[in-house]
Amino acid sequence: MAITARAFKYGDDINTDYIISGKYKFKSADMEAMAVHAMEDLDAEYYNKVKPSGGFLVAGKNFGMGSSREQAPLVLIHSNTKAVLAKSFARIFYRNAINTGLPVVECDTDLISDGDDLELDLEAGVLKNLAQGTEIPFAPLPPVMAQLLADGGLVAHFRKHGGFAV
């Protein structure tokens, strides 16, 4: 299924404190309430821009560096972020995103400008930049992760199989 949304572009090394500051993450387990603070220290308007009609968060290298907080992918999901597209990802964030059901795509984000409309079809492995009329290649997920995402995340995988079935 293809998702179409606008690109919101940021830089390299976006850490988990930018995605959701520690001062909020410890306050509650209510992700809907915390999502309004997503990306706040980098772009105070992120939530207001993305929430109404969804968006792709586009970044440079090492997206999600820092802490293990799963609140990071969760607040992005709850702010209506459809996927994160970056040149590379930090390891823990990458796993957390798959486990919680946030699609992550490693690709050359120099081919995307802020505000471009993009179309992403994960199953087909196709990413189109509709604004520039180009197709951007990306590597498929490792098979284990593709299976977890297909099952709807790690919790759903466990419910379905009664444990690990990878």
Add this chain to the structure above:
Amino acid sequence: MSTIPGKTIAERIFSAHSGTDARAGDIVVADVDFVMGQDGTTPLAIRALENMGVTEVFDPAKVAVVMDHSSPSPIEGVSALHTMMREFGKKTGAKVYDVGCGVCHQLIPENGHVVPGDLMVGCDSHTCTYGAVNVFSTGVGSTDGAAAMAAGKLWFKVPDTMRVTYDGALQPGVFSKDLVLALAGRIGADGATYMALEFDGPVIDALSVDARMTISNMAIEVGAKAGLMRADAKTLAWYEGRGKRAPRPVDPDADAIYAESLVFDASAIGPQVARPHSVDNVSPIEDVAGTRVAQGFIGTCTNGRLEDLKIAADILRGRKVHPDVRLIVAPASKQILLDAMEAGYIRDLVEAGAVLVTPGCGPCVGTHNGVPSDGENVISTANRNFKGRMGNSNAFIYLGSPATVAASVIEGAITDPRKYFSGGEG
């Protein structure tokens, strides 16, 4: 004659825990020896377990939850999360470390929950700390942590290994924190992403277990999955009387294959400081000396151990913290607090003007215990200086060794601690 290449520490630990001939790049499902969560991550893990329909943990003796990040609770939201963790402990039998016990990354090794040769995961990125005692330990998110608590196993990609050798000897006034900051400065925040680090060399051999933990703790700051060291006689002596199981030290094979090898001459490394707002923004102290500071912080899973408090107390004894500076001290555990009281370090620090706070994470994560004001500079022994990290995105955090922090709070400005060593005024 075998031509099969040897294995790194990581490959050997994953082989032993997965029952396979694990090599870098392989995906394995491996048994874990321990699972840990803290108060910022455990509530989501508990919710994930509920959603999985799981009501028990795989082995209550191999699961612990720790209230350290926001503890004692500063607000009612956190109080509710702490209550949830206590109830989880009662229901499942998992070990609960309540407020005041200390930082998870001190408590887990200090209480012998992990031993050399183990594989463990923790819902906190600095779980890599126990690599210093030959444990493949790595940070995971709450859902991965929940799966490990439920099944006693998790899937892993066996990492490539970068070998980091420290030759030479440390100069007086230079510490393990400076060694790992020098590494971050050289390879950057993603210099070892997806890899394990293996630290060795005469400088590592000469360090105490406390000082080694400082280095492994910061493996994640270069993106690494683990920061491993061999278990030597010092490690095994440290485990006397505390290991819950017998250590099974794992050395790398002599012909292990490393993806990269780096060598540092420690003799040429002086005190290092990470400048705002990233850990790899590292300078020799000379470049930042004289920068005014309003707050100092000594503590955390990086540098809140007994040796760190001793280094700071030795500098501050008989001196005073600058009148324009607050110095906050958070011992990494209750045991360290007791030992530091016994040794007189706490008296030295408090008499010099330090404020002692609860054993735990202190102000590191910005939830309590000393949020800086707008425009203020902080010199801290922590491992992260991201914008907003200490609770105010308009403050500036510099990272250094306990000696650098102690020297700086006396002057009210970032100060080279070497003047207190080897023939200096100390």
